Amino acid sequence: MAIHAGVVGVGPVGDRIMRCVKERNLPLAEPLRIMATRCRVEEDFGGEKVVEVCETCADMFEGLDVVFFAGREGAKGASVQWREAVEKAGAVAIDNGSDFRMDPAVPLVVPEVNMDAVTADTKFIASPNCSTIQMVVALAPLHRAAGIKRIVVSTYQAVSGWGQAAMEELGRQLPQYCESGCPEFDPAIFTRPIALDCIPHIDRFDPSGYTKEELKMVNETKKILSAPEIKITATTVRVPVEVGHAEAINIEFESDITAEEALEILRDPVKSPGVVVVDGPTCDPNAESCRNAPTELQYPTQRDILKDEWKDMVLVGRVRDDETVEHGLNLWVVADNLRKGAATNVVQIAQEMIARGLLG
């Protein structure tokens, strides 16, 4: 059954939503309605050379089954302004913004983890923060197996998490850096040049000294896993990478789980949907040539999300026993922050709702 869908926002996430809708064959009864603050023609958007963008207004939602929110209106997400209008039009809203994620009445959904939070009555669904999504996709199967007690996470987050302007800022600074080794201070987006530096500051600071990005990882993870008892502490860092977030995650479990057992779970596509394990020897450990070779291991990096088969997946590697705590593990988790961390996730929610007869 074909549906009528729209997207509000024409930044990198809007672009990726349009690509995902096509790639994943979301059954559309009419072309995706693309909306933004102003009417305009966008070039090279969503895999199309020229795309017509309409000004967002209540009338634009008429006849739609689902609206993806992927844009800002001033300092807030577009859903703050348009949520009611979408509901009046009878459409379901799937929001990539952060404004309603912690609202107890709003399900916060990662389809691989907690799709059951969406029911026939659900009219508004929040999609989590990019750094949260990739962490819970990797950790949910391990939580089911051994119960997570505490998480210490440090992130390596691409500039595209901020949006198009941040990607352009890095793009402007890189040639300056190549020429002079010292890009001009350009305060448009980041507090200092991001080429080539790591900035431990994502989103605003909270009075606690943590950033809102760090608190999102804490609070959203607990909500998605329905596990308020899990202890989580985070340090989130912007790195000079265009697309793709990486996370070094240290986990203490309630019950015993070894790196080997964790790898077995993560390699099982039924137990760990959306996960690809990139770990283990780079050669066949049974081959003589490998036994004689130096020990080298595979691991994922942010560039790996450019591979077509991995672009919507959460890549896990560097799975190690951590003997410094009872039932401890270390992991390295990588995903495309614009796709699985945003666009893919909202399109997957719509797909899964269609499959469950909740949409259209």
Place this chain on the structure above:
Amino acid sequence: MAIHAGVVGVGPVGDRIMRCVKERNLPLAEPLRIMATRCRVEEDFGGEKVVEVCETCADMFEGLDVVFFAGREGAKGASVQWREAVEKAGAVAIDNGSDFRMDPAVPLVVPEVNMDAVTADTKFIASPNCSTIQMVVALAPLHRAAGIKRIVVSTYQAVSGWGQAAMEELGRQLPQYCESGCPEFDPAIFTRPIALDCIPHIDRFDPSGYTKEELKMVNETKKILSAPEIKITATTVRVPVEVGHAEAINIEFESDITAEEALEILRDPVKSPGVVVVDGPTCDPNAESCRNAPTELQYPTQRDILKDEWKDMVLVGRVRDDETVEHGLNLWVVADNLRKGAATNVVQIAQEMIARGLLG
């Protein structure tokens, strides 16, 4: 009293040692003897336009009081080949290499932390790994105050930690990246392009799945702090930054210590030598203009080590209470891996030995 000193190695660390010797006015009776695998003339080295480099041989150590090892001979540090010759010549060796750090007979020294490990009998001193040095300078004062129980650390390490060839590799790839967004695969140093990607792999893999860099942080920290009971787990990551390492450190203490108390200790130059705190509001919290401004905090980044007054210091920021564990703290620690992480540390050891009458 002036001393006779030499350095083996003309990579980035050798360069910084020569600069530190001059900047810190190490009292020299003759110019620093610069040695390497082959005789040659180096241009633009150690702050000089032209420098004569002699071939390392036993005769070159005659008459020296101290030799700094800052180079490799094949896969091992130069000290493996030349340690005995230096001892025969009656000189003290201060080794930046990793070969003897865990030898129980060899003191592993960070002057701000454990200078007392050096005695009148000491003829060979090891300088720790760069990522270890900056961590122990920041943590030793807190360990003295509250006793460290467990450390979880994730690093953001500059390419210069590998040496000159790695800096050139990043330098070659950056213009390619600017042009095509995809640097050619260049396997000279790293396993994949470092522009612009983060690679969770520094030094070789150990059979445990940890890298040797990660195990250095574990084992060296315990030795320097004389605290084998501390639990440490590390994930070390190469980032596209030329110079400067950053570390996100989560610490569990034996007894109570708040972020505020930790900041007070770290700001005290007697309790915390070598540390600069870059934390707290960006404006005077008592000023009305600040009370009305959004909460923003200072923090250090790798680029800050370019500041002349900070180039030999360990910068600490993002000091936060971690409520997920009893007596927990999070820190962000930054230093110049070539200077405080290597060259400054070995020159400081020599300075302190002179001050204690142990050299010259």
